[in-house]
Amino acid sequence: MKSRTAFKIGLGLVASVLAMSATAQTVKIGFISTYSGPMASLGEEMERAVKLYMKLNGDKLPAGVKVELVARDDGGPNPDKGKQLAQELIVRDHVNFLAGVVWTPSAIAIAPLVTEAKVPFIVMNAGGSVITTLSPYIVRTSFTLWQAAYPMGQWAAKKYKRAYIAVSDFAPGHDSEAAFEKGFVTGGGEIVGRVRMPVSNPDFIPFMQRAKDAKPDIVFSFIPGGVQSTQIMKAFGDLGLAKAGVKFVGTGDIVSDEELPNMGDAPLGAVTAHHYSTAGDRPANKAFLAAWHKEYGAKATPNFLSVASYDGMDAIYTAIREQNGKIDPDQTIAILKNYKNPNSPRGPIAIDPETRDIIQNEYIRETRRVNGEMANVEIETIPDAKDYWKVFNGKK
């Protein structure tokens, strides 16, 4: 009996929602990110970048075309939730683009949906190599872990012999483990031990202790950025690995720019490979940082997720402009395949027309104290890095 009443309420709510969704010349972007849970800082970095881009570049849209952002929260690495949100954005909100997505598992889960619904999907963070191969409608503006971890391995092999690998136990972690190992071992290094750590809320101490007891020259690590980077740094410092002569290397995630001020002296001397550092000495980066500080205050720091989202929005705006606001999925992908930006805050970037993945500079950086503040200083550049996984495995 009560079920009828409940259903009436449901029907009423549904009707009111349907009435609201009438649209004119509006391009809708469904944006999925992480706003809650232990990883909530990641979503904020991304959304701030997206909103900043929209605010600064409203005049770059064709006359009469408006862009509407429909943001959804997946609460962390929950691929089932991510998939459900994507499905609702497509079926109910009729979005023209899907964008965002922090987590590789979510992007993988969403892939079949965008193929079936023909919705261009701009990946703005998730860095598992396999993602772009899963649907012809996926374009990535962020990075892949192979892009960072492979050159890191090559670089490390020139100076060190024994490495210990500690990565988060999910697809990006496995990618970075494989990539680093390939670079390091082909360069003549030896892997003396490895561990895969839980993705959420781990206590890093036992894992770092194990790494220390294996007596390596270096520890290589990947963890999903944000707050966790501070925790793993703390564990590294508390156990005195640096004092024992062990060097910390990794992808840039272990020294996330916005977290550096919370880490104390622990990250001094850490060497990482990544595509973006706020310390990058480029005019475009200076302008980006200035705009960011003006909008969000001098203390706010963008990071690699922000830059990828900022560039991702530029790609979307380019596609909107070239189609004059009338979005055709296949044409959009054709346009995005040839997207280039010689002046991104991270240096020149382009989409690889073969793989729809990003080509960009990778930088080897060392964490140093510059003018009293910690910074990831770029010491070497590897130009035009592709996703090495696709290069080695002939994937498209």
Add this chain to the structure above:
Amino acid sequence: MRHNGSYSASPRIGLIEWLPWLLGVAAFFYLPEYLSLGARILVYILYALSVDLVVGYAGIVTLGHSAFFGLGAYAAGILSAKVGVTDPMLQMLVAIASCALLGAATGALILRTRGLTLLMLTLAIAAILLEVANKATSITGGADGLSGITVAPIFGLFRFDLFGKTAYWMCLVVLFICWWITRRIIYSPFGASLVGIRENHVRMASIGSPVSMRLLTAYTLSAMLAGVAGALLTQTNQFVGLNVLSFESAGELLVMLILGGVGRIYGAFVGPIVYMIAQDQLAKQFPEYWSLGIGVLLVAIVLFARGGLLGIVDLVVAHAKRGKSAFAGKEAP
């Protein structure tokens, strides 16, 4: 209206009991954009029904039923993604069989215990499955979840589509069958003896009822129902994540059940419908207040309205009847 399990109490299906099914069919035609939500609701109704059978009827307080829901989901998913069996009926059968095995095996071990120990054992079994799913990445996908699941068209005719049309029908039909079976069980002498055990297991044992066998049967049947629900979820989403096995989702399911009303079949219908529609509409706008509201509601129900929404309806109806008869009494000359 909470029937006390006496099997003489109207095993025939009343007129009003057809209403949910009519609404279910109507929703298909009137809410085409909400079918995948609808399918999920139907899955959770089935899951709640299975929990109601053990918690509400047999009085086994378990926190670990997600073990069976998750096993069903993973069984169907692994069969499709790793073994290549895409037929939905076959996936369902394997899910049921594996849950029956796990249910019977664990039930035989743990149902001897009571109280905290039983609670702990159910929790630990679910935790083990979660840990296995998390660590056996080559089979389950681990934290990445299990993707690449394909489900062949049902009977080779109906393809699982983006809008969830097929999934919705599939869930509705399967739920109907499971509801019918569950209803039969509850109104049978077996169902009556379960209620007896819940109320006083010592007395039931002393009048010669095979208590542990009855409990084990109920537990296993319920595990199978949960497995069906899990398999349906996999086929609807074509994806399995670790979430199906988490303690939080098991807790959420209990919330839905208590919201509708425990031990009264239709509580398992009302709870998920109200909860999930409200969640769909409200949780996005007010995520913090959403779980606050759920918590307060749960505490309030436990303190003041143990029978859930249906219990409140019962009270209101009873009150109205009393009022009416009092009125009628006055009218009489």
Add this chain to the structure above:
Amino acid sequence: MQELIASLVSVAFHGTAYGMILYVISVGLSVTMGLMGFANLAHGVFAMAGGYLLTTAMDSWGVPFPLALVISFVLVALGSVVLERLLYARLYSAGELAQVLFTIGLIFIATAVARLIYGTLQQPVHLPEYMKGQFSLLGRDFPTYRVFIILFGAALVSALWFGVERTRFGAMVRAAVDNRAMAQSVGIDTQMLFMATFALGSGLAGLGGALGAEIIAIQPSYPFEHLIYFLIVVAVGGLGSLRGPFVAALVIGIADTACKYWVPEFGAFLIYVATILLLLWRPAGLFGRQA
């Protein structure tokens, strides 16, 4: 050989530190469950509250670390008394299902309130300088803070044992655990006793949460995420005893660390299997009274 000893020392050390935290948090749960027979799944809420209070006291009120620990204990204990009188007390005679659902409701509320006040990010703990760095012993370095946890935990255990075995209050608690009706009939005010024990147990949980904030990260899903470990400690140790949870907490702390150290690919799998086997063998736990 030397390497093996080095690993054994590492595991024993970190495991003991973790076990101490588990003990301080869970001992209250064991006593209140044994005393009142209340299935309190929301015990982790008190631990989480302690952790949040510690970080707030230190960062916002500028309170030094030792005093902040005291504040966590006292405030959580006081808050728990309010909850006990207003809500818990109504459900002492209710069934297990009602208690389970009620306390799950409390977890939902606590999670939401934590999110509203502190957001969803994990709270960083800014330890004082003297707690940072390493402590050298026999040629090995140990993180100073974890050494402190072990010493503090050991002191607390001794104090608790003394309190329960040697004081009048302890004797009353033991009497009430053994036979509530009898205790009542010899003139023990059990209601008062319940309240005091509940406050003490919850306060200890708050203290444990604060002390362990470095190890068990303080964030809103804390009460859900770590519940199973607290319950394992209580169930394995046995209800209503002080010794049981202590042994259980140390064993679980060390076993968990050992698993992470040597067989990380198994995660907590082995712990859960061991728990099930143990409970099937001794349903009332290691030190509980077997039915």
